[in-house]
Amino acid sequence: MKFNPTGTLNVAVDSSDIQDGDFTRCKNLRLDQRGQAKTRDGSAKLNSSAINTAIWWLEEMAGSRFAFAGDSIYDDETSIASGLTEAQWAAIQYNAYNDTTDNIFALNGTDRKRIEGGVVYEWGLAAPGTAPTLTDGGGSGLTGQFNVKYTYVRKVGGSIVAESNPSDAADTAAALDNQSLAVSFTQPSDSQVTHVRLYRTLANGVIYYLDSEVAANVTLTNGYVFAWEDADTDPDYIAGTGYKFTITDATNGSENTHSWEELFADREDTDEGTTSGPSGSPFTPGGLDPLEVYP
Protein backbone atom coordinates (compact mmCIF):
# COMPACT_ATOMS: atom_id res chain seq x y z
CA MET A 1 0.00 0.00 0.00
CA LYS A 2 1.26 3.46 -0.87
CA PHE A 3 -0.52 6.63 0.17
CA ASN A 4 0.26 10.04 -1.31
CA PRO A 5 -1.90 12.99 -0.26
CA THR A 6 -2.65 14.04 -3.81
CA GLY A 7 -6.42 14.13 -3.56
CA THR A 8 -9.05 15.76 -1.42
CA LEU A 9 -10.97 15.24 1.76
CA ASN A 10 -13.88 12.98 0.99
CA VAL A 11 -16.38 11.84 3.57
CA ALA A 12 -19.28 11.33 1.21
CA VAL A 13 -18.05 8.13 -0.38
CA ASP A 14 -17.30 4.87 1.35
CA SER A 15 -13.76 5.08 2.63
CA SER A 16 -12.66 2.10 0.60
CA ASP A 17 -14.12 3.46 -2.63
CA ILE A 18 -12.52 6.91 -2.74
CA GLN A 19 -9.49 7.60 -4.90
CA ASP A 20 -6.13 6.36 -3.62
CA GLY A 21 -4.86 9.89 -3.06
CA ASP A 22 -8.03 11.05 -1.28
CA PHE A 23 -8.38 11.01 2.47
CA THR A 24 -11.07 10.56 5.06
CA ARG A 25 -9.55 12.96 7.55
CA CYS A 26 -7.67 16.11 6.80
CA LYS A 27 -7.56 18.54 9.65
CA ASN A 28 -5.53 21.74 9.69
CA LEU A 29 -3.47 20.73 6.71
CA ARG A 30 -3.26 22.82 3.57
CA LEU A 31 -3.18 21.16 0.21
CA ASP A 32 -1.87 23.79 -2.15
CA GLN A 33 1.08 21.74 -3.35
CA ARG A 34 0.37 18.46 -5.04
CA GLY A 35 1.70 15.48 -3.14
CA GLN A 36 2.13 17.41 0.10
CA ALA A 37 -0.04 18.12 3.08
CA LYS A 38 1.38 20.87 5.28
CA THR A 39 0.24 22.21 8.59
CA ARG A 40 -1.82 25.29 7.86
CA ASP A 41 -0.60 28.78 8.63
CA GLY A 42 -1.22 30.15 12.09
CA SER A 43 -3.35 32.88 13.57
CA ALA A 44 -2.99 35.61 16.14
CA LYS A 45 -5.12 37.96 18.16
CA LEU A 46 -4.87 41.58 17.14
CA ASN A 47 -6.35 42.98 20.34
CA SER A 48 -5.07 42.13 23.78
CA SER A 49 -8.38 42.69 25.54
CA ALA A 50 -11.72 41.65 24.16
CA ILE A 51 -14.25 44.01 22.65
CA ASN A 52 -17.94 43.18 22.69
CA THR A 53 -18.36 39.48 22.02
CA ALA A 54 -21.06 39.84 19.40
CA ILE A 55 -18.98 40.87 16.41
CA TRP A 56 -21.55 41.27 13.69
CA TRP A 57 -19.40 42.61 10.89
CA LEU A 58 -15.79 43.49 10.14
CA GLU A 59 -14.66 46.03 7.61
CA GLU A 60 -11.12 47.09 6.79
CA MET A 61 -10.53 50.48 5.28
CA ALA A 62 -7.14 52.08 4.68
CA GLY A 63 -5.50 49.76 7.16
CA SER A 64 -7.99 50.37 9.96
CA ARG A 65 -10.20 47.61 11.26
CA PHE A 66 -13.79 48.55 11.94
CA ALA A 67 -15.74 46.08 14.03
CA PHE A 68 -19.49 46.36 14.48
CA ALA A 69 -19.91 44.52 17.73
CA GLY A 70 -22.67 44.48 20.30
CA ASP A 71 -24.05 48.00 20.53
CA SER A 72 -20.79 49.63 19.48
CA ILE A 73 -18.51 50.35 16.58
CA TYR A 74 -14.77 49.95 17.06
CA ASP A 75 -11.85 51.38 15.13
CA ASP A 76 -8.85 49.13 15.68
CA GLU A 77 -10.66 47.81 18.73
CA THR A 78 -11.23 51.28 20.21
CA SER A 79 -14.87 52.23 20.60
CA ILE A 80 -15.93 55.11 18.37
CA ALA A 81 -19.69 54.76 18.81
CA SER A 82 -21.95 53.07 21.34
CA GLY A 83 -25.57 52.81 22.33
CA LEU A 84 -26.55 51.37 18.97
CA THR A 85 -29.05 48.64 18.32
CA GLU A 86 -27.63 45.16 18.71
CA ALA A 87 -28.42 43.53 15.40
CA GLN A 88 -26.70 42.11 12.37
CA TRP A 89 -24.81 44.83 10.50
CA ALA A 90 -23.83 45.01 6.87
CA ALA A 91 -21.55 47.57 5.29
CA ILE A 92 -19.99 48.76 2.06
CA GLN A 93 -17.15 51.07 1.21
CA TYR A 94 -17.67 53.87 -1.24
CA ASN A 95 -16.81 57.49 -1.65
CA ALA A 96 -19.38 60.21 -1.19
CA TYR A 97 -20.63 62.08 -4.21
CA ASN A 98 -18.03 64.50 -5.61
CA ASP A 99 -15.46 63.28 -3.13
CA THR A 100 -12.59 60.81 -3.32
CA THR A 101 -12.35 59.87 0.33
CA ASP A 102 -13.59 56.37 1.07
CA ASN A 103 -16.37 56.04 3.59
CA ILE A 104 -17.97 53.05 5.22
CA PHE A 105 -21.74 53.01 4.89
CA ALA A 106 -23.34 50.59 7.32
CA LEU A 107 -26.79 49.67 8.56
CA ASN A 108 -28.47 47.14 10.79
CA GLY A 109 -32.18 47.69 10.28
CA THR A 110 -32.35 50.40 12.91
CA ASP A 111 -29.15 52.40 12.66
CA ARG A 112 -27.61 53.91 9.53
CA LYS A 113 -24.05 55.12 9.92
CA ARG A 114 -21.32 56.62 7.81
CA ILE A 115 -17.73 56.39 8.95
CA GLU A 116 -15.14 58.78 7.63
CA GLY A 117 -11.74 59.37 9.12
CA GLY A 118 -12.56 57.21 12.11
CA VAL A 119 -15.59 59.33 13.01
CA VAL A 120 -19.12 57.96 12.96
CA TYR A 121 -21.84 60.08 11.41
CA GLU A 122 -25.39 59.48 10.39
CA TRP A 123 -25.70 58.03 6.89
CA GLY A 124 -27.41 60.70 4.86
CA LEU A 125 -28.72 64.04 5.95
CA ALA A 126 -32.12 64.37 7.53
CA ALA A 127 -34.31 67.14 6.18
CA PRO A 128 -34.77 70.14 8.45
CA GLY A 129 -37.65 69.41 10.77
CA THR A 130 -38.76 72.98 11.23
CA ALA A 131 -40.17 75.19 8.53
CA PRO A 132 -38.61 78.62 8.07
CA THR A 133 -40.36 81.80 9.09
CA LEU A 134 -40.53 84.74 6.76
CA THR A 135 -40.78 88.46 7.26
CA ASP A 136 -40.01 91.49 5.21
CA GLY A 137 -36.38 92.41 5.53
CA GLY A 138 -34.54 95.66 5.67
CA GLY A 139 -33.61 95.80 1.99
CA SER A 140 -35.47 96.28 -1.23
CA GLY A 141 -35.95 94.70 -4.62
CA LEU A 142 -38.55 91.95 -4.30
CA THR A 143 -42.21 92.31 -5.07
CA GLY A 144 -44.85 89.59 -4.90
CA GLN A 145 -45.64 86.47 -2.90
CA PHE A 146 -42.62 84.39 -1.88
CA ASN A 147 -42.10 81.22 0.05
CA VAL A 148 -38.96 79.47 1.18
CA LYS A 149 -37.61 76.01 1.94
CA TYR A 150 -34.13 75.22 3.14
CA THR A 151 -31.83 72.20 3.11
CA TYR A 152 -28.81 71.00 5.04
CA VAL A 153 -25.66 70.41 3.07
CA ARG A 154 -22.29 68.77 3.59
CA LYS A 155 -19.52 70.25 1.53
CA VAL A 156 -15.94 69.14 1.06
CA GLY A 157 -13.97 72.10 -0.13
CA GLY A 158 -16.26 73.80 -2.58
CA SER A 159 -18.12 70.65 -3.58
CA ILE A 160 -21.46 69.49 -2.28
CA VAL A 161 -21.13 65.85 -1.35
CA ALA A 162 -24.53 65.43 0.28
CA GLU A 163 -27.69 67.47 0.60
CA SER A 164 -30.83 66.75 2.55
CA ASN A 165 -34.35 66.95 1.32
CA PRO A 166 -35.87 70.41 1.88
CA SER A 167 -37.79 71.54 4.91
CA ASP A 168 -41.46 72.25 4.69
CA ALA A 169 -42.28 75.64 3.23
CA ALA A 170 -43.00 78.49 5.58
CA ASP A 171 -46.53 78.38 6.96
CA THR A 172 -47.18 81.85 5.69
CA ALA A 173 -45.73 83.17 2.49
CA ALA A 174 -44.22 86.63 2.53
CA ALA A 175 -45.96 89.34 0.57
CA LEU A 176 -43.37 91.92 -0.38
CA ASP A 177 -43.59 95.24 -2.09
CA ASN A 178 -40.12 96.24 -3.20
CA GLN A 179 -38.68 94.80 -0.01
CA SER A 180 -36.15 92.16 0.84
CA LEU A 181 -37.07 88.75 2.24
CA ALA A 182 -35.90 87.94 5.76
CA VAL A 183 -35.71 84.24 6.54
CA SER A 184 -35.26 82.50 9.86
CA PHE A 185 -34.25 78.87 9.88
CA THR A 186 -33.23 76.24 12.38
CA GLN A 187 -29.59 75.42 12.64
CA PRO A 188 -28.68 71.74 12.16
CA SER A 189 -27.85 69.57 15.13
CA ASP A 190 -26.03 67.07 12.90
CA SER A 191 -22.33 67.83 13.11
CA GLN A 192 -21.63 66.72 9.55
CA VAL A 193 -23.74 69.55 8.10
CA THR A 194 -21.53 72.36 6.90
CA HIS A 195 -23.98 74.65 5.14
CA VAL A 196 -27.62 75.62 4.90
CA ARG A 197 -29.15 76.32 1.53
CA LEU A 198 -32.11 78.62 1.01
CA TYR A 199 -34.48 77.91 -1.83
CA ARG A 200 -37.28 80.32 -2.63
CA THR A 201 -40.03 80.61 -5.17
CA LEU A 202 -40.13 83.09 -7.97
CA ALA A 203 -42.52 85.93 -7.36
CA ASN A 204 -45.93 84.28 -6.98
CA GLY A 205 -44.36 80.96 -8.01
CA VAL A 206 -44.53 77.46 -6.59
CA ILE A 207 -41.19 75.95 -7.58
CA TYR A 208 -38.22 76.47 -5.29
CA TYR A 209 -34.88 77.63 -6.65
CA LEU A 210 -31.56 78.13 -4.97
CA ASP A 211 -31.27 81.59 -3.53
CA SER A 212 -28.41 81.55 -1.09
CA GLU A 213 -26.12 79.38 0.93
CA VAL A 214 -24.84 80.12 4.39
CA ALA A 215 -22.33 78.28 6.52
CA ALA A 216 -24.01 76.23 9.23
CA ASN A 217 -23.75 77.00 12.87
CA VAL A 218 -21.81 80.18 12.36
CA THR A 219 -21.39 82.11 15.53
CA LEU A 220 -20.77 85.75 15.03
CA THR A 221 -18.70 87.77 17.37
CA ASN A 222 -19.45 91.28 18.58
CA GLY A 223 -16.68 93.30 20.12
CA TYR A 224 -16.95 95.74 22.94
CA VAL A 225 -14.43 97.76 24.80
CA PHE A 226 -15.59 97.66 28.42
CA ALA A 227 -17.04 94.82 30.35
CA TRP A 228 -20.04 96.86 31.36
CA GLU A 229 -20.94 97.14 27.72
CA ASP A 230 -21.92 93.50 27.71
CA ALA A 231 -24.80 94.06 30.08
CA ASP A 232 -28.34 94.27 28.83
CA THR A 233 -29.74 95.63 32.03
CA ASP A 234 -28.80 99.27 31.74
CA PRO A 235 -31.43 101.14 29.73
CA ASP A 236 -28.90 103.75 28.78
CA TYR A 237 -27.23 101.47 26.32
CA ILE A 238 -28.33 101.99 22.83
CA ALA A 239 -29.23 98.46 21.85
CA GLY A 240 -29.05 94.79 22.77
CA THR A 241 -25.95 93.13 24.00
CA GLY A 242 -23.18 95.60 24.39
CA TYR A 243 -22.84 99.13 23.27
CA LYS A 244 -23.69 98.98 19.64
CA PHE A 245 -25.15 101.42 17.24
CA THR A 246 -27.61 98.89 15.91
CA ILE A 247 -31.21 97.82 16.19
CA THR A 248 -31.91 94.30 17.37
CA ASP A 249 -34.05 92.30 14.95
CA ALA A 250 -35.25 89.49 17.18
CA THR A 251 -37.10 87.75 14.38
CA ASN A 252 -34.08 87.37 12.23
CA GLY A 253 -31.51 87.27 14.96
CA SER A 254 -29.59 90.14 13.44
CA GLU A 255 -28.44 93.57 14.37
CA ASN A 256 -29.46 96.09 11.78
CA THR A 257 -27.97 99.47 11.15
CA HIS A 258 -29.92 102.64 11.64
CA SER A 259 -30.95 104.37 8.48
CA TRP A 260 -28.89 107.41 9.46
CA GLU A 261 -25.73 105.37 9.69
CA GLU A 262 -23.30 105.32 6.88
CA LEU A 263 -22.95 101.87 5.28
CA PHE A 264 -19.61 100.37 4.55
CA ALA A 265 -20.84 99.78 1.06
CA ASP A 266 -21.35 103.48 0.60
CA ARG A 267 -17.99 104.48 1.97
CA GLU A 268 -15.15 105.31 -0.26
CA ASP A 269 -12.52 103.91 2.05
CA THR A 270 -12.12 100.18 2.69
CA ASP A 271 -11.97 100.27 6.45
CA GLU A 272 -13.95 97.27 7.58
CA GLY A 273 -12.02 96.47 10.68
CA THR A 274 -13.33 98.83 13.26
CA THR A 275 -16.35 96.74 14.11
CA SER A 276 -16.05 93.05 14.67
CA GLY A 277 -17.79 90.42 12.60
CA PRO A 278 -17.21 87.11 10.92
CA SER A 279 -13.80 86.70 9.41
CA GLY A 280 -15.37 85.52 6.19
CA SER A 281 -18.80 86.25 4.88
CA PRO A 282 -21.09 83.28 5.21
CA PHE A 283 -23.27 84.56 2.43
CA THR A 284 -22.99 83.11 -1.04
CA PRO A 285 -23.74 83.61 -3.82
CA GLY A 286 -26.05 86.49 -3.10
CA GLY A 287 -28.28 87.71 -0.36
CA LEU A 288 -28.11 90.86 1.59
CA ASP A 289 -24.77 92.55 1.66
CA PRO A 290 -23.32 91.56 5.01
CA LEU A 291 -22.26 95.11 5.48
CA GLU A 292 -25.79 96.36 5.31
CA VAL A 293 -27.21 94.12 7.98
CA TYR A 294 -24.47 93.66 10.42
CA PRO A 295 -24.95 90.76 12.80
Next chain:
Amino acid sequence: MSTSTAPLDGFDTSISDGALGTEVSITNNRPPLGSFVFGPAYDGTCFIIKDNLLYFCKPKQPEAWPALNFIEVGVPQFPGITGVFFNGQPHYFTKNNIWFIQGTGAGLFNPIPMSSKTGAQSVRGAVAITGRGIFHTGPDGIYLYSGSSDVRITEPTLEPIFRGETVEGLPGVTDMTTSWLWTFKNHLYFGYRGTGTYADNILVMNLETGRITHYTYNDGSAIEIRAITTDKTNDRILVGDATGFVRVIEDNTYTDDSGTAITFELQSKDFTLQTRKHFPRWLKYDVDASSSTTCTGALLLDGAIHHSHTISGSRTTRRRLVGTGNGNREAVRISGTGPATIYAVESE
Protein backbone atom coordinates in the same frame (compact mmCIF):
# COMPACT_ATOMS: atom_id res chain seq x y z
CA MET B 1 -11.37 94.27 23.87
CA SER B 2 -13.83 91.60 24.95
CA THR B 3 -16.40 89.87 22.81
CA SER B 4 -19.86 88.39 22.94
CA THR B 5 -21.18 85.83 20.49
CA ALA B 6 -24.52 85.16 18.85
CA PRO B 7 -25.56 82.39 16.44
CA LEU B 8 -26.56 83.26 12.93
CA ASP B 9 -29.91 81.66 12.24
CA GLY B 10 -31.43 83.92 9.68
CA PHE B 11 -30.61 86.06 6.75
CA ASP B 12 -32.05 88.55 4.40
CA THR B 13 -32.22 88.20 0.66
CA SER B 14 -33.10 90.44 -2.21
CA ILE B 15 -31.74 88.40 -5.09
CA SER B 16 -33.78 88.87 -8.22
CA ASP B 17 -35.72 85.95 -9.68
CA GLY B 18 -33.45 85.83 -12.68
CA ALA B 19 -30.40 85.28 -10.53
CA LEU B 20 -31.73 82.23 -8.73
CA GLY B 21 -30.01 78.88 -9.10
CA THR B 22 -31.09 75.27 -9.52
CA GLU B 23 -34.39 73.80 -8.45
CA VAL B 24 -34.45 72.13 -5.06
CA SER B 25 -34.20 68.34 -5.11
CA ILE B 26 -36.80 66.37 -3.22
CA THR B 27 -35.18 62.98 -3.82
CA ASN B 28 -32.33 63.17 -1.36
CA ASN B 29 -33.92 60.85 1.17
CA ARG B 30 -31.80 59.08 3.71
CA PRO B 31 -31.22 55.36 3.06
CA PRO B 32 -33.99 53.01 4.14
CA LEU B 33 -33.62 51.08 7.37
CA GLY B 34 -32.71 47.90 5.60
CA SER B 35 -30.93 44.77 6.71
CA PHE B 36 -28.28 44.43 4.02
CA VAL B 37 -26.38 46.76 1.73
CA PHE B 38 -24.24 45.92 -1.27
CA GLY B 39 -22.57 47.85 -4.03
CA PRO B 40 -21.57 49.96 -5.73
CA ALA B 41 -22.45 48.60 -9.15
CA TYR B 42 -20.51 49.62 -12.23
CA ASP B 43 -22.48 52.86 -12.47
CA GLY B 44 -22.19 53.72 -8.79
CA THR B 45 -25.59 52.42 -7.76
CA CYS B 46 -25.77 50.89 -4.30
CA PHE B 47 -28.52 48.56 -3.13
CA ILE B 48 -30.26 48.02 0.20
CA ILE B 49 -32.44 45.06 1.03
CA LYS B 50 -35.37 45.78 3.29
CA ASP B 51 -37.84 42.95 3.75
CA ASN B 52 -38.79 41.94 0.22
CA LEU B 53 -37.92 45.32 -1.25
CA LEU B 54 -34.71 46.23 -3.01
CA TYR B 55 -33.88 49.92 -2.79
CA PHE B 56 -31.26 51.66 -4.86
CA CYS B 57 -29.60 55.04 -4.56
CA LYS B 58 -28.89 57.63 -7.18
CA PRO B 59 -25.81 56.55 -9.14
CA LYS B 60 -22.63 57.65 -7.35
CA GLN B 61 -24.68 59.24 -4.58
CA PRO B 62 -24.74 56.75 -1.71
CA GLU B 63 -26.38 59.32 0.52
CA ALA B 64 -29.36 60.00 -1.74
CA TRP B 65 -32.07 57.32 -1.83
CA PRO B 66 -35.21 58.56 -3.57
CA ALA B 67 -38.29 57.26 -1.82
CA LEU B 68 -39.57 55.62 -4.98
CA ASN B 69 -36.29 53.99 -5.93
CA PHE B 70 -37.21 50.42 -5.05
CA ILE B 71 -38.57 47.28 -6.58
CA GLU B 72 -40.52 44.49 -4.98
CA VAL B 73 -38.75 41.14 -5.13
CA GLY B 74 -40.78 38.07 -4.32
CA VAL B 75 -43.26 37.88 -1.51
CA PRO B 76 -43.02 39.39 1.98
CA GLN B 77 -42.97 35.92 3.52
CA PHE B 78 -39.51 35.39 2.04
CA PRO B 79 -37.51 38.55 2.65
CA GLY B 80 -34.19 39.21 1.02
CA ILE B 81 -31.15 38.02 2.94
CA THR B 82 -28.15 39.05 0.92
CA GLY B 83 -26.99 40.19 -2.49
CA VAL B 84 -23.92 40.01 -4.70
CA PHE B 85 -22.82 41.19 -8.11
CA PHE B 86 -22.13 38.66 -10.80
CA ASN B 87 -21.27 39.56 -14.38
CA GLY B 88 -21.86 43.16 -13.39
CA GLN B 89 -25.48 42.64 -12.42
CA PRO B 90 -26.93 42.47 -8.93
CA HIS B 91 -28.29 39.16 -7.68
CA TYR B 92 -30.67 39.11 -4.74
CA PHE B 93 -31.01 36.11 -2.45
CA THR B 94 -33.88 34.92 -0.35
CA LYS B 95 -33.69 31.79 1.72
CA ASN B 96 -35.07 29.77 -1.17
CA ASN B 97 -34.26 31.51 -4.38
CA ILE B 98 -31.96 33.71 -6.43
CA TRP B 99 -33.29 36.74 -8.26
CA PHE B 100 -31.42 38.28 -11.14
CA ILE B 101 -31.93 42.04 -11.06
CA GLN B 102 -32.13 42.99 -14.67
CA GLY B 103 -31.78 46.57 -15.83
CA THR B 104 -29.63 49.61 -15.42
CA GLY B 105 -31.43 52.17 -13.33
CA ALA B 106 -34.55 53.68 -11.87
CA GLY B 107 -37.61 52.48 -13.72
CA LEU B 108 -35.60 49.85 -15.53
CA PHE B 109 -34.74 47.36 -12.80
CA ASN B 110 -36.71 44.13 -12.94
CA PRO B 111 -36.37 41.13 -10.62
CA ILE B 112 -36.15 37.91 -12.59
CA PRO B 113 -36.48 34.71 -10.54
CA MET B 114 -33.82 32.22 -11.48
CA SER B 115 -34.45 28.50 -11.47
CA SER B 116 -31.99 28.01 -8.67
CA LYS B 117 -32.34 25.16 -6.23
CA THR B 118 -31.98 27.36 -3.20
CA GLY B 119 -30.93 30.85 -2.08
CA ALA B 120 -28.67 31.86 0.78
CA GLN B 121 -29.00 31.10 4.46
CA SER B 122 -27.14 34.06 5.93
CA VAL B 123 -25.88 37.54 5.04
CA ARG B 124 -22.52 36.01 4.18
CA GLY B 125 -24.16 33.11 2.42
CA ALA B 126 -23.17 33.99 -1.15
CA VAL B 127 -19.97 34.96 -2.92
CA ALA B 128 -19.49 35.55 -6.62
CA ILE B 129 -16.34 34.54 -8.44
CA THR B 130 -15.66 35.59 -11.98
CA GLY B 131 -15.64 32.71 -14.39
CA ARG B 132 -17.13 30.34 -11.86
CA GLY B 133 -20.43 31.68 -10.69
CA ILE B 134 -22.02 32.38 -7.35
CA PHE B 135 -21.25 30.05 -4.49
CA HIS B 136 -24.21 30.10 -2.13
CA THR B 137 -25.46 28.19 0.85
CA GLY B 138 -28.50 26.00 0.82
CA PRO B 139 -29.95 24.15 3.77
CA ASP B 140 -28.21 21.01 2.56
CA GLY B 141 -24.90 22.13 1.17
CA ILE B 142 -22.99 24.64 -0.88
CA TYR B 143 -24.23 25.34 -4.38
CA LEU B 144 -22.58 26.90 -7.39
CA TYR B 145 -24.91 28.96 -9.53
CA SER B 146 -23.51 29.85 -12.93
CA GLY B 147 -26.53 31.30 -14.67
CA SER B 148 -27.27 28.15 -16.58
CA SER B 149 -27.01 25.65 -13.74
CA ASP B 150 -27.10 25.40 -9.97
CA VAL B 151 -24.94 22.51 -8.79
CA ARG B 152 -24.52 21.27 -5.24
CA ILE B 153 -20.76 21.13 -5.15
CA THR B 154 -20.61 19.48 -1.76
CA GLU B 155 -22.53 16.46 -2.99
CA PRO B 156 -19.55 14.33 -4.11
CA THR B 157 -17.34 14.84 -1.09
CA LEU B 158 -19.16 16.31 1.91
CA GLU B 159 -22.80 15.34 1.66
CA PRO B 160 -23.25 13.58 5.04
CA ILE B 161 -22.17 16.51 7.20
CA PHE B 162 -24.97 18.66 5.77
CA ARG B 163 -27.40 16.13 7.14
CA GLY B 164 -25.86 16.72 10.54
CA GLU B 165 -23.76 13.57 10.60
CA THR B 166 -20.29 13.61 12.06
CA VAL B 167 -18.04 11.58 9.77
CA GLU B 168 -14.46 10.59 10.57
CA GLY B 169 -14.18 13.35 13.14
CA LEU B 170 -15.61 15.97 10.81
CA PRO B 171 -18.54 17.51 12.72
CA GLY B 172 -21.92 17.68 11.06
CA VAL B 173 -23.46 21.04 10.24
CA THR B 174 -25.93 21.98 12.94
CA ASP B 175 -27.00 25.44 11.72
CA MET B 176 -26.66 27.07 8.33
CA THR B 177 -27.95 30.48 9.44
CA THR B 178 -24.66 31.20 11.20
CA SER B 179 -22.55 29.85 8.36
CA TRP B 180 -20.56 32.02 6.02
CA LEU B 181 -18.69 31.88 2.74
CA TRP B 182 -15.60 33.87 1.90
CA THR B 183 -12.96 33.88 -0.78
CA PHE B 184 -9.33 34.77 -0.39
CA LYS B 185 -6.35 33.94 -2.57
CA ASN B 186 -7.94 31.31 -4.76
CA HIS B 187 -9.63 29.59 -1.85
CA LEU B 188 -13.26 29.33 -0.86
CA TYR B 189 -13.83 29.30 2.88
CA PHE B 190 -17.00 27.90 4.39
CA GLY B 191 -17.44 28.41 8.11
CA TYR B 192 -20.12 26.43 9.86
CA ARG B 193 -21.38 25.63 13.29
CA GLY B 194 -20.59 22.12 14.45
CA THR B 195 -20.62 21.78 18.20
CA GLY B 196 -20.37 25.43 19.21
CA THR B 197 -22.71 28.39 18.89
CA TYR B 198 -21.06 29.96 15.85
CA ALA B 199 -18.81 28.72 13.09
CA ASP B 200 -16.20 26.55 14.76
CA ASN B 201 -15.30 24.56 11.66
CA ILE B 202 -14.02 25.81 8.34
CA LEU B 203 -13.91 23.90 5.09
CA VAL B 204 -11.39 25.31 2.66
CA MET B 205 -11.52 24.55 -1.04
CA ASN B 206 -8.76 25.38 -3.46
CA LEU B 207 -10.66 26.91 -6.34
CA GLU B 208 -8.12 25.75 -8.89
CA THR B 209 -7.73 22.14 -7.86
CA GLY B 210 -11.00 21.59 -6.01
CA ARG B 211 -9.12 20.00 -3.12
CA ILE B 212 -10.90 20.39 0.21
CA THR B 213 -9.49 20.48 3.70
CA HIS B 214 -10.87 21.10 7.16
CA TYR B 215 -9.66 23.76 9.59
CA THR B 216 -10.40 24.40 13.20
CA TYR B 217 -8.83 27.10 15.34
CA ASN B 218 -7.99 26.66 18.96
CA ASP B 219 -5.92 28.83 21.26
CA GLY B 220 -6.67 26.81 24.35
CA SER B 221 -10.36 26.78 23.62
CA ALA B 222 -12.22 26.43 20.36
CA ILE B 223 -12.41 29.64 18.36
CA GLU B 224 -15.83 30.37 16.90
CA ILE B 225 -15.83 32.81 14.03
CA ARG B 226 -18.75 35.20 13.67
CA ALA B 227 -17.42 37.70 11.13
CA ILE B 228 -14.82 37.66 8.40
CA THR B 229 -13.31 40.16 6.01
CA THR B 230 -10.26 40.70 3.85
CA ASP B 231 -7.71 43.23 4.98
CA LYS B 232 -6.81 44.44 1.51
CA THR B 233 -4.26 46.89 2.81
CA ASN B 234 -2.23 44.17 4.47
CA ASP B 235 -3.34 41.29 2.25
CA ARG B 236 -4.70 39.03 4.94
CA ILE B 237 -7.91 37.61 6.38
CA LEU B 238 -9.40 39.09 9.51
CA VAL B 239 -12.00 37.34 11.60
CA GLY B 240 -14.04 38.35 14.61
CA ASP B 241 -14.59 35.55 17.07
CA ALA B 242 -17.31 34.93 19.60
CA THR B 243 -15.16 36.03 22.51
CA GLY B 244 -14.57 39.56 21.25
CA PHE B 245 -11.21 39.20 19.61
CA VAL B 246 -10.22 40.23 16.13
CA ARG B 247 -7.71 37.81 14.69
CA VAL B 248 -5.62 37.41 11.61
CA ILE B 249 -5.76 33.90 10.20
CA GLU B 250 -3.96 32.15 7.38
CA ASP B 251 -0.87 34.18 8.17
CA ASN B 252 2.39 32.45 7.33
CA THR B 253 4.29 34.53 9.86
CA TYR B 254 2.60 32.44 12.56
CA THR B 255 2.98 28.71 13.05
CA ASP B 256 0.55 28.44 15.94
CA ASP B 257 -2.78 29.85 17.08
CA SER B 258 -1.91 32.62 19.52
CA GLY B 259 0.71 30.45 21.17
CA THR B 260 -1.12 27.14 20.96
CA ALA B 261 0.39 24.56 18.63
CA ILE B 262 -1.83 23.59 15.71
CA THR B 263 -3.11 20.03 15.79
CA PHE B 264 -3.21 18.19 12.48
CA GLU B 265 -4.50 14.89 11.26
CA LEU B 266 -4.49 13.08 7.92
CA GLN B 267 -5.97 9.68 7.25
CA SER B 268 -5.85 7.71 4.03
CA LYS B 269 -8.65 5.80 2.43
CA ASP B 270 -9.28 2.22 3.48
CA PHE B 271 -7.18 0.16 1.15
CA THR B 272 -8.66 -3.24 0.39
CA LEU B 273 -7.48 -6.32 -1.43
CA GLN B 274 -10.05 -8.00 -3.59
CA THR B 275 -9.54 -11.58 -2.46
CA ARG B 276 -7.46 -11.58 0.71
CA LYS B 277 -6.72 -9.79 3.91
CA HIS B 278 -3.94 -7.33 4.62
CA PHE B 279 -1.05 -8.69 6.67
CA PRO B 280 1.08 -5.54 7.14
CA ARG B 281 4.64 -6.07 8.35
CA TRP B 282 6.15 -2.59 8.20
CA LEU B 283 5.47 1.04 7.41
CA LYS B 284 7.64 3.82 6.03
CA TYR B 285 6.70 7.42 6.72
CA ASP B 286 7.90 10.14 4.38
CA VAL B 287 7.15 13.00 6.72
CA ASP B 288 9.05 16.13 7.69
CA ALA B 289 8.38 16.36 11.39
CA SER B 290 11.56 18.19 12.25
CA SER B 291 9.65 21.30 13.40
CA SER B 292 6.59 19.64 14.83
CA THR B 293 5.88 19.37 18.53
CA THR B 294 4.52 15.87 18.24
CA CYS B 295 3.92 13.56 15.30
CA THR B 296 2.48 10.08 15.31
CA GLY B 297 1.88 7.60 12.54
CA ALA B 298 -0.68 4.88 12.97
CA LEU B 299 -1.77 1.85 11.04
CA LEU B 300 -5.46 1.10 11.12
CA LEU B 301 -6.95 -2.28 10.37
CA ASP B 302 -10.69 -2.44 9.88
CA GLY B 303 -11.05 1.05 11.31
CA ALA B 304 -9.13 0.48 14.54
CA ILE B 305 -5.59 1.56 15.35
CA HIS B 306 -3.43 -1.53 15.14
CA HIS B 307 0.00 -0.04 15.66
CA SER B 308 1.39 3.45 16.05
CA HIS B 309 4.85 5.02 15.73
CA THR B 310 6.39 8.24 16.84
CA ILE B 311 7.70 10.19 13.87
CA SER B 312 10.56 12.63 14.14
CA GLY B 313 13.15 14.24 11.92
CA SER B 314 12.88 15.19 8.32
CA ARG B 315 11.78 12.54 5.84
CA THR B 316 13.39 9.68 7.72
CA THR B 317 12.00 6.76 5.77
CA ARG B 318 13.40 3.85 7.62
CA ARG B 319 11.25 0.77 7.97
CA ARG B 320 8.94 0.78 11.02
CA LEU B 321 7.83 -2.69 12.05
CA VAL B 322 4.22 -3.52 12.74
CA GLY B 323 2.90 -6.05 15.21
CA THR B 324 1.26 -9.17 13.91
CA GLY B 325 -2.29 -8.74 12.71
CA ASN B 326 -4.51 -8.66 9.71
CA GLY B 327 -7.64 -7.01 8.43
CA ASN B 328 -9.82 -6.48 5.41
CA ARG B 329 -9.23 -2.76 5.33
CA GLU B 330 -5.95 -0.98 5.92
CA ALA B 331 -5.46 2.73 6.39
CA VAL B 332 -2.81 5.04 7.80
CA ARG B 333 -3.27 8.08 9.95
CA ILE B 334 -0.69 10.73 10.72
CA SER B 335 -1.44 13.19 13.45
CA GLY B 336 0.37 15.59 15.70
CA THR B 337 0.90 19.19 16.60
CA GLY B 338 3.02 21.92 15.12
CA PRO B 339 4.49 22.41 11.66
CA ALA B 340 4.84 19.26 9.62
CA THR B 341 4.76 18.19 5.98
CA ILE B 342 3.38 14.83 4.93
CA TYR B 343 4.61 13.45 1.64
CA ALA B 344 3.75 9.77 1.61
CA VAL B 345 3.29 6.60 3.60
CA GLU B 346 4.07 3.13 2.35
CA SER B 347 3.43 -0.26 3.90
CA GLU B 348 3.86 -3.86 3.05
